[in-house]
Amino acid sequence: MNVRWLRTALVAASAATLSACSPTASDTRLASLVFCSEGNPESFNPQLATSGTTFDATARTVYDALVRFNSETVTVDPALARSWNNLDQGKRWRFQLRDDVWFHRTEEFQPSRPFNADDVVFSFKRQLDDNHPFHDIGGGTYPYFQITGLSDKLLDVRAIDRYTVEFLLREKEPRFLEMLSMEFASILSAEYADWLTARQRPEQIDQHPIGTGPFQFVSYRPNRDIRFKRFDHYFLGAAKLRDLIFAITPNTSLRLSRLRAGECDVMAQPSPAQHQFIRQIPELRLIQQRGLNISYWAFNTQKPPFQDVRVRQAFNFAINRQPIIDTVYFSSAELAVSPVPPSLLPHEQQIPIYRFDPLYARExxxxANFPFEQTIEIWAMPVSRPYNPNARKMAELIQEDLRHIGVKARIVSYEWREFLRRVSLGEAQSVLMGWSADLPSPDNFLSPLLSCAAMQVGSNRAFWCDQEFDALLQRALEANDPTTRQQIYLDALRMFKHQAPWLTIAHGSQSIATRANVKFVDLNFSGGVNFLRTEKSL
Incomplete structure (x- = not known):
């Protein structure tokens, strides 16, 4: 038995017993927070997912990674790793790990040791090694691991000793540290995996997560709620909140109604139409900031009629995007010239723009001998996100513009998790989607969304693969001179605009709304929320 854990646990239990003798109703309310979230998670393992909805409920709540990206200083900071060294000209990275981090414990599973190098090896080998016993659990697809190229560039991960781990790369990767701060690099428990294997329940590793994060998973009821409780032994200090509840509420109007009624303390993604209303209510607060994101309409280039570039270009000319900005975003978004936000691409004006020209679109x-008798499908995502607060309304506006050039369209949607699954499989003929950056770089938009590797894992929603485009992205990564790198990205974006696998729509602002007695909800540049520092008052 671990004496240190037992001593800590006994102290915590004694304190809990004393404080529980006569709890007041206000104490209970102040210690619990209800977050009205917008949808079901894809999984409880962020390695398997790409959506912000999933990351909010996993990587930002239950798990930690070796390092953290600090958006204020634009640096990579320590997390589960205390320090690191770059060896062999960037082909070998050695990390010194913290020795004071514990995984969550449940009534069934009690970890016998702190976090160590075995957990890092397990978490990455599961994604890297096709023969790993957990590789195929949960479907065997690791989107970000493949999109970032680590599936090819990472040769091995090995434990040097209990608290030292080493990554061996095939070649130098300038983004490697930043990659390790991303959600797919969350660290899972190797001991928990062994425990589940011994009980013939390996699939539960992705359904009943055990991490090192500030909150511990308790339960999940699809379309209803996810319940977490505070992890008192969190290595950065226990959260202020005792209980955290994600009340799954896809409808934006209902989320606001629940927030006003006090059923929720925090509301995800209020629509731009609600912003002014929220500002006028004394008991509510709106937190809003510029987002690094993109909203787009992707054309499945593997399906007719979008195999023809002339059709894709025509649809770019056919859509008047300004009414979308005015109606869907209430003028709170920027018209998107390219997939990359202008703050990351100083010379955006050098990229061609599709003007609104329905007559030329029809021509x-x-x-292209377009089949006007056929009906085009526009798949519209069922949730509100910072990059697209109302995909259904957007689809209706696009549908009307298409009607003016003689094209019939129908709108398709599913429950969020099912929607993502089908879109990733390439079932959608065209789809309104979007993306929030994990890192502030052009590559974090272009590689995950438009590369050939992204097509293989389904995050390239247009299923467009161009080897010349991929080569430009690789050249940009290898360029040491910032001016040269920017020029290469501009060349890639000119190619993108000519091939037109998307209609780029908008870069939206991001926001959350809270009750006035809630403080310190952290909203990061990708739109994700973190409740580690959050407090409630009377």
């Missing part, structure tokens, strides 16, 4: 369709 292009006629040149």
């Amino acid at each position: 292009l369709l006629q040149q």
Whole structure:
């Protein structure tokens, strides 16, 4: 038995017993927070997912990574790793790990040791090694691991000793540290995996998560709620909140109603139409900031009629995006010239722009022998996100513009988790989607969304693969001179605009709303929320 854990646990239990003798109703309310979230998570393992909805409920709540990206200083800071060294000209990275971090414990599973190098090896080998016993659990697809190229560039991960781990790369990767701060690099418990294997329940590793994060998973009821409780032994200090509840509420109006009624303390993604209303209510607060994101309409280039570039270009000319900005975003978004926000691309004006020209759009369709008798499908995501607060309304506006050039369209949608699954499989003929950056770089938009590797894992929603485009992205990563790198990205974006696998729509602001007695909800540049520092008052 671990004496240190037992001593800590006994002290905590004694304190809990004393404080529980006569708890007041206000104490209970102040220690619990209800977050009205917008949808079900894809999984409880962030290695398997790409959506912010999933990351809020996993990587930002239950798990930690070796390092953290600090958006204020634009640096990589220590997390589960205390320090690191770059060896062999960037082909070998050695990390010194913390020795004071514990995994969560449940009534069934009690960890016998602190976090160590075995957990890091397990977490990455599961994604890297096709023969790993847990590789195929949960489907065997690790989108970000593949999109970042680590599936090819990472040769091995090995434990040097209990608190030292080493990564061996095939070649130098300038983004490697930043990659390790991303959600797919969350660290899972190797001991928990062994425990589940011994009980023939390996799939539960992705359903009943055990991490080192500030909150511990308690239960999940699809379409209803996810319940967490504070992890008192969190290595950065225990959270202020005792209980955290994600009340799954896809409808934006209902989320606001629940917030006003006090059923929720924090509301995810209020629509731009609600912002002014929220500001006028004394008991509510709006937290808003510029987002690093993109909203787009992707054309499945593997399905007719979008195999023809003239059709894709025609649809770019056919859509008047300004009414979308005015109606869907209430003028709170920027018209998107390219997939990359202008703050990351100083010379955006050098990229061609599709003007609104329905007559020319119709001419292009006629040149392409477009089948006007057929009906185009526009898949619209069912949740509100910072990059697209109302995909259904956006689809209706696009549908009307298409009608003016003689194209019939119908709108398709599913429950969020099912929607993502189908879109990733390439079932959608065209789809309104979006993306929030994990890192502030052009590559974090272009590689995950438009590379050939991204097509293989389904995050390239247009299923467009161009080897020349991929080569430009790789050249940009290898360029040491910032001016040269920017020029290469501009060349790639000119190619993107000509091939037109998307219609770029908007870069949206991001926001959350809270009750006035809630403080310190952290909203990061990707739109994710973190409740480690959050407090409630009377």
